[in-house]
Amino acid sequence: MITIDPSAISERDNYKLLSGSIVPRPIAFVTTLSDNGVLNGAPFSYFSIVSTQPPMLSVSVGRKQGVMKDTARNAIHAGAFVVHVVDERNVEKVNVTAAGLPSDVSEVEIAGLTQVDSEMIQVPGVEEAKIRMECVLEQVIPLGGAGSEPANDLLIGRVVRFHLANDVYDPIKGYINSESLRPVGRMAGNDYAALGKLFSIERPR
Numbered sequence: 001m002i003t004i005d006p007s008a009i010s011e012r013d014n015y016k017l018l019s020g021s022i023v024p025r026p027i028a029f030v031t032t033l034s035d036n037g038v039l040n041g042a043p044f045s046y047f048s049i050v051s052t053q054p055p056m057l058s059v060s061v062g063r064k065q066g067v068m069k070d071t072a073r074n075a076i077h078a079g080a081f082v083v084h085v086v087d088e089r090n091v092e093k094v095n096v097t098a099a100g101l102p103s104d105v106s107e108v109e110i111a112g113l114t115q116v117d118s119e120m121i122q123v124p125g126v127e128e129a130k131i132r133m134e135c136v137l138e139q140v141i142p143l144g145g146a147g148s149e150p151a152n153d154l155l156i157g158r159v160v161r162f163h164l165a166n167d168v169y170d171p172i173k174g175y176i177n178s179e180s181l182r183p184v185g186r187m188a189g190n191d192y193a194a195l196g197k198l199f200s201i202e203r204p205r
Contacts, residue, residue, distance in 0.1 A: 011151075016188070019045075024185025024193035027086040028059050029094045032074030033123045034103060039115060040070045041097045041107040041126065043086060045186035046152075055159040057083055057135060066149035070103050072140070075155055079137045080121035083157065084129035088182040088194055093128065120160040130165035130181055133157075 006014050019025075028047035032040050046060035059081075061072040075081040086094050090113075097107035108115060114127040118134045125132040135157030142150035167180045178195060185193040 019186075020188035023187045027091075027094070027184060027186050028057070029084040029086050029090075029097070029126070029129065030059055030071055031082045031084070031108065031123060031125055032071050033078050034070065034074050035077050036104060038104055039106050039108045039124055040074055040103070041111070041113065042069070042071050043094050043098055044071075047083075050156060056138065057133065057157050057159065059083065059155045059157070060143070061153045061155060063149070063151055063153065066145070068153060072153040072155060075137050075157075076140055078121075078123055080123045081135050081137065081155065081157060082118060082121070082123050082125040083133045083135055084126060085131040085181065086184050087130055088184055089130075090128040091184045091192065118161065125163070130168050131176070132163045133159045134161040134163075136160050
């Protein structure tokens with residue numbers, strides 16, 4: 001067993017240890033609206049559920065050399081954002097949006113994704129996702145950083161609308177059909193994981 005002190009290695013090495021160990025990670029494709037009306041989109045695998053009553057999600061947006069990224073800045077300005085679940089059908093287009101583009105360029109347009117209006121917020125989503133969630137920004141928590149500048153902005157969003165494709169949602173049982181959704185998870189480096197063998201284990205009572 002190898003033991004490593006995270007304070008004795010670089011940020012990059014800590015990143016590689018975490019991103020290679022916490023796998024597969026679900027990917028949130030997040031759309032935000034700039035103050036100039038540009039629809040930005042970017043994927044994030046530092047993403048999870050934080051509450052179910054009310055339904056809330058977290059997305060951690062890393063800063064670049066201490067500068068807040070478009071996603072965090074736009075979400076704060078608009079007070080809202082849209083989270084989409086990345087699946088096998090849209091992962092290639094979503095990957096295009098990971099490119100570092102100027103703030104006045106829409107990654108959604110560059111990737112050939114289809115903009116669709118939201119019901120409860122001003123920020124549009126994209127039609128290609130089988131699940132999308134309109135979120136109102138509840139809280140922003142600056143995190144990390146070696147000095148006084150944070151390294152990440154943790155966005156906490158409250159879901160105000162779920163949009164679900166007919167083939168992934170059973171309205172009677174209220175369950176999501178994972179095999180129809182075919183979600184994609186992030187591994188380390190350029191690797192991704194799709195659904196493989198599924199099995200169930202009953203939780204102890």
